[in-house]
């Protein structure tokens with residue numbers, strides 16, 4: 113019985129490697145060197161598939177992968193249907209924030225009850241956030257380079273992920289509100305959890321142990 117783990121290239125892949133190692137699994141190829149989308153591991157029964165970060169929940173939901181690692185931001189936008197989410201892995205940390213041009217008075221706009229134009233890839237999270245605050249917004253869906261929207265007059269504000277804050281700074285934007293902290297979660301296909309119960313349980317437990325050990329070391 114093969115177990116398929118869906119990961120995205122970049123920070124999710126990189127941050128997942130120590131957890132996999134702690135679970136006794138080594139990925140045999142470097143995704144930055146190889147063009148392969150299916151990577152073997154030191155465990156003959158475990159393979160890794162590489163997909164876009166936003167496609168990880170879809171692969172796991174429909175059984176294209178048994179489990180995967182996805183940012184909480186991606187899961188909130190996806191909706192999480194059909195996914196078992198046993199574990200916050202605490203990796204790929206960042207926050208979802210509101211940012212504006214340094215010369216835009218966000219507090220005043222909110223206070224006056226103005227309609228604010230907000231560009232974002234995270235329309236679901238943004239809609240919920242501004243509805244909770246009672247702020248009227250027009251949402252503009254973008255797929256990337258959100259920082260450009262306030263600079264070109266496309267929008268007054270953006271909702272985007274921030275980690276160091278360097279990208280905002282480099283583009284003359286300031287973070288005016290933190291919506292929520294974000295980290296990556298382990299997600300599991302619910303049918304697979306029944307059919308491959310023992311193997312998946314063992315993996316989930318190993319990830320849990322590795323996550324707990326890392327938290328201890330950090331404290």
Ligand code: PRT
Pocket residue numbers: 120121122123124164165166182183184185186204205206256272273274275276277278279280294295296
């Ligand atoms: O990049 P691609 O379009 O292929 O897909 P993706 O952006 O969905 O994937 P990826 O690999 O960039 O991000 C995967 C996951 O990592 C996200 O879903 C988040 O949960 C998490 N993560 C953690 C981040 C960041 N930190 C992060 N800083 N995702 C994106 N960023 C971007 C942010 O959007 C902004 O453009 O980095 C920029 C800001 O970084 P700082 O350090 O300058 O603040």
Ligand code: MG
Pocket residue numbers: none
């Ligand atoms: Mg990215």
